[in-house]
Amino acid sequence: MDNFVKFINAAVLAGTPVLLGTLGEILTEKSGNLNLGVEGMMFMGAISGLAGAWFAEQWFNWSGVPAALIALLISFVAGAFGALMYAFLTVTLRANQNVTGLTLAIFGTGFGNFFGELLGKRAGGFVTVTAHTKDAFANLNFGPLSKIPVIGRLFFSYNWLVYFAVIVAIALHLFLKHTRRGLNLRSVGESPATADAAGINVNLYKYLATIIGGGICGIGGMYMTMVTTGGIWVHNTIRGYGWLAVALVIFATWSPARALYCGLIFGGLMMLRLYLPIPGVPQQIYDMLPYVATILVLIGMSIRQSKEYAQPKSSGLNYFREER
Amino acid sequence: MRKFLSMMLSLVLLLSLLAFVPATVAAASETEAEMEIEETEPVIEYLPNQIPEGEPTNMDPVALEDIKIGFVHVSDPSDQGYTYNHDLGTQHMAETLGLNEDQIINKFNVPETAECATALRELAEEGCHIIFATSFGFEDFVLEVAAEYPDIEFCHATGYQALTTDLPNVHNYFGAIYQARYLSGIAAGLKTETNLLGYVTAMPFAECISGFDAFYLGAKSVNPDVKMLVMYTNSWNDPTKEAQVAQALIDRGADVIGQHCDSTAPATTAQQNGVWHVGYNSDMIEAAPEASLTSAVWDWSQYLIYAVNHRVEATAIALDWSKGLADKVVDISALNEDIIAEGTAEAIEEAREKILSGEWDVFTGPLYDNEGNIVVEEGVTFVEPQSAPSFEFILEGITVVE
Numbered sequence: 001m002d003n004f005v006k007f008i009n010a011a012v013l014a015g016t017p018v019l020l021g022t023l024g025e026i027l028t029e030k031s032g033n034l035n036l037g038v039e040g041m042m043f044m045g046a047i048s049g050l051a052g053a054w055f056a057e058q059w060f061n062w063s064g065v066p067a068a069l070i071a072l073l074i075s076f077v078a079g080a081f082g083a084l085m086y087a088f089l090t091v092t093l094r095a096n097q098n099v100t101g102l103t104l105a106i107f108g109t110g111f112g113n114f115f116g117e118l119l120g121k122r123a124g125g126f127v128t129v130t131a132h133t134k135d136a137f138a139n140l141n142f143g144p145l146s147k148i149p150v151i152g153r154l155f156f157s158y159n160w161l162v163y164f165a166v167i168v169a170i171a172l173h174l175f176l177k178h179t180r181r182g183l184n185l186r187s188v189g190e191s192p193a194t195a196d197a198a199g200i201n202v203n204l205y206k207y208l209a210t211i212i213g214g215g216i217c218g219i220g221g222m223y224m225t226m227v228t229t230g231g232i233w234v235h236n237t238i239r240g241y242g243w244l245a246v247a248l249v250i251f252a253t254w255s256p257a258r259a260l261y262c263g264l265i266f267g268g269l270m271m272l273r274l275y276l277p278i279p280g281v282p283q284q285i286y287d288m289l290p291y292v293a294t295i296l297v298l299i300g301m302s303i304r305q306s307k308e309y310a311q312p313k314s315s316g317l318n319y320f321r322e323e324r
Numbered sequence: 325m326r327k328f329l330s331m332m333l334s335l336v337l338l339l340s341l342l343a344f345v346p347a348t349v350a351a352a353s354e355t356e357a358e359m360e361i362e363e364t365e366p367v368i369e370y371l372p373n374q375i376p377e378g379e380p381t382n383m384d385p386v387a388l389e390d391i392k393i394g395f396v397h398v399s400d401p402s403d404q405g406y407t408y409n410h411d412l413g414t415q416h417m418a419e420t421l422g423l424n425e426d427q428i429i430n431k432f433n434v435p436e437t438a439e440c441a442t443a444l445r446e447l448a449e450e451g452c453h454i455i456f457a458t459s460f461g462f463e464d465f466v467l468e469v470a471a472e473y474p475d476i477e478f479c480h481a482t483g484y485q486a487l488t489t490d491l492p493n494v495h496n497y498f499g500a501i502y503q504a505r506y507l508s509g510i511a512a513g514l515k516t517e518t519n520l521l522g523y524v525t526a527m528p529f530a531e532c533i534s535g536f537d538a539f540y541l542g543a544k545s546v547n548p549d550v551k552m553l554v555m556y557t558n559s560w561n562d563p564t565k566e567a568q569v570a571q572a573l574i575d576r577g578a579d580v581i582g583q584h585c586d587s588t589a590p591a592t593t594a595q596q597n598g599v600w601h602v603g604y605n606s607d608m609i610e611a612a613p614e615a616s617l618t619s620a621v622w623d624w625s626q627y628l629i630y631a632v633n634h635r636v637e638a639t640a641i642a643l644d645w646s647k648g649l650a651d652k653v654v655d656i657s658a659l660n661e662d663i664i665a666e667g668t669a670e671a672i673e674e675a676r677e678k679i680l681s682g683e684w685d686v687f688t689g690p691l692y693d694n695e696g697n698i699v700v701e702e703g704v705t706f707v708e709p710q711s712a713p714s715f716e717f718i719l720e721g722i723t724v725v726e
Contacts (some may be wrong), residue, residue: 006575010568082679117432120402138596228564233402235433239562273429274555274572277725282556 005153007268007275007290015267016162017042017228020220021245022252022259023168024079024213027195029254030176032189032314033090036101039242040108041082045218046237047112049075050225051119052225055127067129068136068160071222079218080211082108087210091203094318105242113222116233129231137226161223165263168216172256185209189312192319202319220245247294253301253309266290370388371490375640381492383475385638386453392426393632394447396440398560399586400432405605406586407432407561408502410458410481413605413624420629436461436638444469448476454635456481456628459560460531470494477635479627482531486643495641497627498711500648502538503679504620505582506686507649507656507672508602511543512580513616514665515600516543521552522578524569524590526560528724534572534708534715535584539620540684540722546671549630553578554724561586567593572600576725580617591616600663607657617664619657626639626653649679694721 021038028035035041043173052074053067089095119127140146142156146302154239187195188205196202224237253258257304273286289317301309337412341593343642370383401408418428431443439460439571448469454477457466463483470491472479479495480486486496493563512521521543525532540552555575557565567589583590588611590713594601595615603619634641639696647653659669678684685707689700699717700706707717718724 003575010571010575013462014568113433116402117400120400224564229587229589232404232563232588234563234587235400235402237564239564243636271568271572274568275575278725283556283726 001133001150003275005150007153007271008264009157010271010275011267012158012162013227013267014270015265016158016165017220017223017241018244018248019165019169019259019263020161020223021056021217021242022248023165023172023256024218024220026213026252026254026256026259027172027216028083028210029249029315030185030189030312032192032312032317032319033206033210034101035083035086035104035210035213036098036246036294037082037086037104037108037172037214038245039218039238039240040105040246041214042110042224042238042242042245043108043112043222044082045075045079045103045117045215045221045223047119047221047233048078048218049222050127050129050233051115053133053226053231054123054127057130057133063132064136065132068226070168071226072219075218075222076215077218079221080215082218083211084207087207090318091206091210094320097316097318099124103230107263109236109238110236113235116235116237120233127233129161129226134231152199159227161219161227163311164219166260169256169260174254177265182318183305189277189314190263192314193321196319196321201260206319217242222244244275244290247291248313251294251297252291253297254311265293272300303305325360328479334652337453339502341346344604363545370643373490373492374643375492377640377642378634378659379640381638381640383453383477383635383638385495386636388423388636389427391423391427391454391632391636392424392450393453393470394431394444394450394452394455395428396434396443396447396455396457396459396462398436398461399549401585404588405560405562405603407458409605409622409690410624411704413622413628415630416623416625417628420625421632434462440465441469444478445472448473452476454479456631458482461560467491467494477631479631479641482712483623484568484710487710492640495631496711497631497642497645498713499622499646499653500708501620501622501654502534502686502713502715503649504536504654504656506542506545506679507537507675508618509539509544509582509622510546510671510675511580511606511656511664511668512539512600512602513543513545513547514671515551515617515663516547516580518577519547519549519551519579520576521550521568521580521582522573522576523552523554523582523584524557524566524573525554525584526557526586528556528726530713530716532556532584533718534687537715537719538720539582541686541691542675542717544721547632547674547689550721552722553676554718554722556724556726557585559585561585563589570594571597578637588612603657609657609660614663617668618659621655621657623653623655626651644711646708649676650682676711687715691717692716694720694722696720 025038049071053071054063056067056070089100090097137159146152146156182199188202192202252262269289399407401411414619416673434443436442457477458481464480466480470493477493482498483496486494500725523536543550555569566585570590570593574597581590581594582602583604588608591608591612592600596613601615608616631641685705687706689704691700693699
């Protein structure tokens with residue numbers, strides 16, 4: 001039991017950045033924009049969040065919670081900025097979505113590493129935030145709640161970004177399923193021409209969903225620098241987590257609610273080697289597991305031909321009103 | 325023809341993937357290592373083109389104020405570990421020799437792929453007279469580029485091929501880091517309460533294995549009941565994975581974490597969990613003041629100064645350079661007085677004297693591997709035949725989790 005709880009704890013911590021990237025991408029794809037630049041937006045969020053916290057400490061002497069909030073805000077803005085470029089290119093200029101997304105992934109990776117090293121030079125060696133700010137990202141203590149056996153450690157032993165990700169997932173689910181605007185957004189993603197005919201501002205929805213989605217991806221990147229690597233810029237911090245997030249979108253079949261437990265499964269698959277090692281099975285096999293799971297889900301989906309579990313229909317296609 | 329060749333090559337690659345590589349490699353090197361267990365000092369036999377240390381080379385001498393020095397690193401100083409420490413060595417060298425900033429060109433974050441060859445060529449074209457490549461996986465690229473630039477000295481840390489290639493301008497350097505690890509292991513052995521150490525290490529090969537063996541032997545010398553768990557990250561510098569592996573070891577009950585990887589992630593993870601940590605490469609007390617007991621550290625500046633001076637005079641650098649505790653090339657960083665166990669400093673001093681006396685070394689028999697076979701006989705001391713470690717028996721009391 002004890003080992004199981006520890007395994008779940010590790011899975012949650014490993015799954016959270018991927019979950020945030022996934023939630024951002026689900027929101028984006030619901031508007032019919034297939035933004036493959038999650039990796040890039042996570043990189044942009046990662047470096048900007050760290051830089052935001054660091055400058056908040058240097059310039060205003062804010063550390064701890066204020067610096068953490070600055071990191072949250074700036075990483076959102078940076079991710080949203082990446083997504084804005086994507087939206088402008090694909091929605092307004094109608095560039096190819098796949099190519100634009102891949103370009104954004106490459107651009108963001110360079111952006112992150114370039115400014116990471118620049119900031120390191122400026123800080124004299126490497127950037128690191130103060131211990132006070134690091135503590136703001138440490139695991140929370142809910143007092144008596146955290147002390148309940150098993151339950152306390154399963155549910156009340158994480159840093160605030162984990163709970164933030166859960167809230168975002170639930171909010172997105174409620175928005176998409178239970179609000180008029182959510183319905184509008186889904187119809188834009190399924191059939192923009194129909195939505196347009198119904199008087200929905202297709203471009204506005206596409207822009208907003210893509211930009212907010214990109215911002216959420218950016219926060220996922222910030223999780224990597226502030227929590228996973230402990231407030232230090234490390235070259236290539238994201239290293240593939242963005243692509244895992246894109247895979248998780250498929251694994252979760254475009255549903256923010258399912259992304260919650262699918263994210264946990266992904267985190268679990270990433271941690272499996274460390275907690276349930278099978279002698280003789282090399283690590284590389286374990287590293288493949290999340291992707292193997294994604295392929296299995298894709299196969300299952302194509303067999304069942306389910307409408308509910310499918311990608312939004314216009315995802316990947318640009319909408320041009322005059323083109324009928 | 326090219327297509328056919330590349331197809332054949334990829335086939336061979338695929339096949340070698342399928343074959344159970346670790347088992348065969350281990351078997352092959354076992355016999356090799358057994359043959360090497362001798363008390364005699366290694367004698368260097370020079371190949372036709374190689375030049376003995378100190379003899380004049382075919383290169384032109386260069387004035388100290390004109391020399392250009394290149395470095396290729398696998399990460400950057402933000403790792404606060406291996407590259408950070410190597411860069412400190414560079415700075416110390418620059419100060420000692422009075423070099424200007426623009427005489428040193430650093431290439432950071434170079435992966436162990438063909439990009440390394442590109443980085444080396446760029447340094448060569450920028451006019452470097454001597455180039456240091458500091459990561460194990462750079463070696464093949466160093467050999468490739470060194471053949472193209474016979475007027476440039478190439479020095480590769482942690483490698484093993486300089487002795488067997490007949491390029492006169494390739495050199496390996498490393499040191500007896502296992503001696504420092506032994507000393508740092510003493511701090512861990514005295515501190516542990518669960519008698520279980522955890523060790524985060526990079527790759528399953530001799531440099532790492534001899535490292536954790538020495539660390540464990542140090543701990544065992546003061547705490548006969550201690551056991552150790554080892555986990556690999558399969559990467560030299562992946563802080564995310566290092567933190568996750570450290571966490572997994574702590575979750576298995578380890579209460580002192582040792583490490584052989586480049587970043588401070590194991591130290592900060594230990595601190596978050598309220599357990600202790602022994603570092604590598606640099607003093608990690610600043611990163612984890614409540615966890616870090618001490619670190620096994622390098623002073624690379626000694627080799628850098630030595631090699632640069634030889635390049636200035638155009639005399640040959642040793643093909644394979646290795647020094648240890650006696651020359652202070654390796655040592656441990658200051659003990660964290662607030663948290664070390666009582667008697668740690670005394671126990672470490674005693675062991676240090678023993679090593680410095682020259683009559684005893686870390687791998688003195690009898691030593692058994694974790695399957696009960698004797699690997700070093702009683703009264704025999706295993707001496708590394710060259711700078712790159714070759715001792716790769718996993719000793720009794722150590723469990724590798726994979």
